[in-house]
Every structure is written in C-alpha cells, then in structure tokens.
Amino acid sequence: MSHDHDPVDSHKLDNDKLEKAARDHLWMHFTRLSAYANSPVPMIARGEGPYLWDTNGKRYIDGLAGLFVVQAGHGRHELADAAAKQAGELAYFPIWSYAHPKAVELADRLADLAPGDLNRVFFTTGGSEAVESAWKLARSYFKRVGKPGKVKAISRHIAYHGTSMGALSITGLPGIKADFEPLVPSTLRVPNTNFYRAPAGTAGPDGTDEEAFGRWAADRIAEAIEFEGPETVACVFLEPVQNSGGCFPPPPGYFQRVREICDEYDVLLVSDEVICAFGRLGEYFGSQRYGYQPDIITCAKGMTSGYIPAGAMIVSDRLAEPFLRDTNWFAHGITFGGHPVAAAVAMANLDIFEREDLTGHVRKNSPVFRSHLEKLLDLPIVGDVRGDGYFFGIELVKDKATKETFNDDESESLLRGFLSKALFDAGLYCRADDRGDPVVQLAPPLICDESIFIEIEQILRDVLTEAWTHVGDTSDRDRSPAAAQTHRDLG
Numbered sequence: 001m002s003h004d005h006d007p008v009d010s011h012k013l014d015n016d017k018l019e020k021a022a023r024d025h026l027w028m029h030f031t032r033l034s035a036y037a038n039s040p041v042p043m044i045a046r047g048e049g050p051y052l053w054d055t056n057g058k059r060y061i062d063g064l065a066g067l068f069v070v071q072a073g074h075g076r077h078e079l080a081d082a083a084a085k086q087a088g089e090l091a092y093f094p095i096w097s098y099a100h101p102k103a104v105e106l107a108d109r110l111a112d113l114a115p116g117d118l119n120r121v122f123f124t125t126g127g128s129e130a131v132e133s134a135w136k137l138a139r140s141y142f143k144r145v146g147k148p149g150k151v152k153a154i155s156r157h158i159a160y161h162g163t164s165m166g167a168l169s170i171t172g173l174p175g176i177k178a179d180f181e182p183l184v185p186s187t188l189r190v191p192n193t194n195f196y197r198a199p200a201g202t203a204g205p206d207g208t209d210e211e212a213f214g215r216w217a218a219d220r221i222a223e224a225i226e227f228e229g230p231e232t233v234a235c236v237f238l239e240p241v242q243n244s245g246g247c248f249p250p251p252p253g254y255f256q257r258v259r260e261i262c263d264e265y266d267v268l269l270v271s272d273e274v275i276c277a278f279g280r281l282g283e284y285f286g287s288q289r290y291g292y293q294p295d296i297i298t299c300a301k302g303m304t305s306g307y308i309p310a311g312a313m314i315v316s317d318r319l320a321e322p323f324l325r326d327t328n329w330f331a332h333g334i335t336f337g338g339h340p341v342a343a344a345v346a347m348a349n350l351d352i353f354e355r356e357d358l359t360g361h362v363r364k365n366s367p368v369f370r371s372h373l374e375k376l377l378d379l380p381i382v383g384d385v386r387g388d389g390y391f392f393g394i395e396l397v398k399d400k401a402t403k404e405t406f407n408d409d410e411s412e413s414l415l416r417g418f419l420s421k422a423l424f425d426a427g428l429y430c431r432a433d434d435r436g437d438p439v440v441q442l443a444p445p446l447i448c449d450e451s452i453f454i455e456i457e458q459i460l461r462d463v464l465t466e467a468w469t470h471v472g473d474t475s476d477r478d479r480s481p482a483a484a485q486t487h488r489d490l491g
C-alpha cells in the first residue's frame with residue numbers, strides 16, 4: 001500500500017505550528033470543527049500526478065481529484081507557468097463593458113466545444129455562481145420574452161447545486177438548508193434516478209426495465225410543471241450523473257424525455273455539469289455523453305484542473321438573443337468572472353486535454369476502472385457499483401439480498417467512526433458519504449490508468465472487509481478525526 005515517504009520531509013516544528021494555527025484560525029468548510037479539538041487536522045502539502053503527500057510526507061492516492069477538480073493531475077508545471085505568464089502580462093481586468101484577449105479566446109474555445117448552439121459564455125468564479133447565474137438568466141429571459149410569471153426552478157431530491165442562497169434553494173438536501181431558512185421561494189423537487197432503489201412498479205413488472213424507470217422519473221418533471229402551472233416554471237436543473245446520493249447515471253432515454261417535456265412547456269433545461277464537464281464522463285460535456293441538448297450548461301471545477309478557480313454558464317443563442325437587442329442587458333456580474341489568469345490557465349488546461357486526449361483516455365479506461373470496482377461486489381457489504389467515466393459510487397448495505405441499508409446510528413458509526421479514517425490511513429483519499437444511502441465515491445484525476453485502479457481496489461477491499469466486522473457496532477469507537485473528514489454535506 002501507499003506508505004512511501006517524501007524525501008523532503010516537512011519539519012516537525014513547522015507542523016506543530018501549522019496544526020495550532022489550523023485549529024485556531026482556519027474555518028474549514030462543511031466541517032465539524034469540534035472533531036479536531038484534540039486530534040490533528042489532516043494536511044496535504046504536495047501533489048504529483050494522481051498522488052498527494054501530507055505534511056508528514058505520507059503518500060495518498062487522490063481518489064477524488066481534490067473535489068472532482070484536478071482532471072489533469074497534480075504538479076503540472078505548464079499550468080503554473082501559464083498563470084505566471086498571464087499575471088506578468090495582464091494580471092487583472094474586468095469583463096464589464098470591456099474585454100481582454102484571454103477571456104475572449106476561452107469563450108470562443110468553449111463555444112466550439114459545447115454542444116449545439118450553446119455559443120455564449122458568461123464567466124463566474126465557481127459552480128454556485130454559475131447555478132445562481134443560470135437561474136437569474138432564466139428569470140430575466142422570460143421577462144424579456146413576455147412570460148414574466150415563469151420564475152420557478154425544479155431540481156431533484158438529494159441533488160447538490162451549491163451554497164449561495166439561490167443555488168442552495170435549488171439544492172435538494174434539507175440537512176444543509178435548514179439553518180438558512182427561509183430560502184429563496186419558488187423551488188421544487190422531483191424524484192432522483194436511483195435505479196438501485198427504484199420504487200415498486202416504476203421499472204416494469206420485474207423491476208429491471210431501466211427505460212421504463214427513466215420514463216417514469218422524467219414524467220415526474222412534467223407532473224410537477226402541470227401541478228405548479230407551466231406559466232410559473234422557468235427551468236429545471238439536472239446533473240448528467242447525479243453526484244450526491246452516490247453517482248446515479250441517467251436511465252436510457254431519461255434526458256431525451258426531459259428535453260421533450262421542456263420543449264412542450266417552454267421550460268429551460270439547465271445541465272449542471274459542475275462535476276460532469278471537462279472529461280469526467282469521457283466527453284468535454286456530460287450532455288454530449290448522453291446525447292441531449294441543454295439550454296444552459298453550468299460548469300466550473302475541472303475547467304482549470306483546479307490550478308485556479310473558474311466557472312461559467314454557457315448559454316444557447318436563443319436565450320442570448322433578447323439581450324442583443326435595444327437597451328436590454330443581463331443585470332448581473334462578478335468582479336473576478338473571466339479573470340485573465342484563470343482564463344489563461346483554462347486555455348493551457350484545454351491544451352493538455354487535446355494533446356493527451358484525456359477524454360479518449362477516460363472513454364477507453366472507464367470500463368477497466370468499473371471492472372476493478374465491480375470485483376468488490378463479492379464483499380457482503382457492497383450492494384451496488386454505479387457511475388460512468390471516472391466517476392463511480394459504491395453503495396454499502398447491511399443485507400445484500402434485501403438491499404437493507406444502515407440506520408442513522410450505524411451509518412454514523414460506519415462512515416464517520418471507521419471508514420473515512422481507515423481509507424485515509426490506508427492511503428486512499430476519497431469520499432464516504434451518506435447524504436442518501438451510504439456510499440464510497442471515487443473520481444480520480446483523468447490521467448489515472450489501471451495501475452491506480454488496482455491500488456484503489458486493493459485498499460477498498462481491505463478496508464471494506466474490516467468495515468464489515470464493525471457492522472452493528474454503534475459504539476462510535478473513534479469519532480474524532482474521521483468525523484470531520486467525511487465530507488458529509490459537501491458538493
């Protein structure tokens with residue numbers, strides 16, 4: 001296993017100071033800070049390719065590409081160089097009424113890569129802002145075309161769409177919304193595409209008809225639009241593969257049926273590809289993987305492989321058209337949207353994609369990755385392996401035959417009390433999550449090949465085998481460091 005040590009070990013004293021400063025001053029996101037009151041904060045200091053090293057020099061596989069971000073892998077000096085070069089030339093200028101070459105070049109390139117007539121690029125600095133922008137654009141668009149009542153946004157149960165107030169309102173996770181209620185009104189939820197737990201009768205008589213299930217799930221959107229009144233609904237936000245809850249791919253025909261419904265009711269289809277764009281599913285955009293045409297794509301994370309923050313919403317010509325006329329404008333902007341350094345890094349990142357054919361690499365190796373993970377189905381705790389591209393979830397169950405899941409206490413003890421820490425200790429950084437049913441999620445850098453999949457499978461096999469021996473033990477024997485590492489509510 002991966003216990004190699006970095007030759008340039010960090011100094012003990014520095015680490016102690018860092019630990020104290022982290023505890024005293026750093027507000028870690030979506031983290032139970034109390035979990036670190038008496039235990040060390042895991043601190044990653046360096047990355048190279050698919051690997052990370054902590055401040056003690058211990059090596060880990062980056063099984064989550066940071067946070068579904070580091071597509072091209074760590075330690076890419078050409079991305080750092082592109083940033084330095086641009087900062088030296090023009091570090092900052094806004095795209096408010098002015099432009100600069102890098103933002104223009106990147107917009108042009110993204111318009112070429114995006115499906116169909118998605119030709120207009122509105123830059124943001126991350127995913128929540130892209131989602132926020134899309135909802136605002138949908139509302140603004142319908143006002144321009146004489147349908148001002150169309151304001152509501154539909155999304156799916158368990159789906160995470162970000163944390164700003166609008167994006168959080170669209171998010172389907174009550175646990176991360178409650179503290180901030182009342183949120184922005186006019187959002188509603190429809191069922192997810194969890195085929196493993198398809199409600200009885202939705203997937204044909206024997207529960208195996210994925211197309212029937214997809215049709216059923218898509219029709220719930222039509223039902224919601226009818227119920228609310230089509231004249232009140234602006235848009236529906238859907239991820240190509242739905243992340244939280246554990247990588248639910250769309251059943252065959254799902255998005256085609258959603259497209260029909262959106263056309264019928266004049267509702268905008270927003271493909272939230274903050275995770276699923278930039279090669280994660282083996283194409284530049286997730287909608288290309290499943291052959292559907294969105295009205296808006298929201299994206300971020302992998303656009304720069306995380307070497308600097310960047311995001312965008314990419315909009316169809318049809319939606320942009322009213323804003324090209326008269327005194328109309330989209331009254332919305334972000335200081336750092338289209339930042340020259342971010343745009344330069346995104347261009348260099350796309351150069352790597354082209355040169356190394358990263359999307360082709362993912363298409364070719366995704367079945368290999370899946371086959372290694374599917375070997376784990378021989379373990380009693382592994383109920384389902386699902387996903388696509390380099391984006392998989394492994395659902396853990398108490399009883400494989402009945403698909404019985406863990407109760408809240410068991411889940412807490414299994415995921416936070418044991419799994420997260422055990423996987424990390426064994427050299428695999430990934431996510432153990434129970435926003436839906438308990439899952440382990442994997443989304444490594446897109447450069448990974450079979451040798452990494454073999455390592456991942458071996459670590460998972462060892463740790464999940466041990467986890468099974470803890471099933472039923474709710475004594476929460478080791479809560480502290482793991483409790484904060486589980487990414488319980490992260491996006």
Ligand code: PLP
Binds near residue numbers: 127163274
């Ligand atoms: N939308 C989706 C589908 C996401 O997965 C995320 C984050 O993970 C977001 C939006 C929010 O992105 P950010 O954290 O960059 O604001």
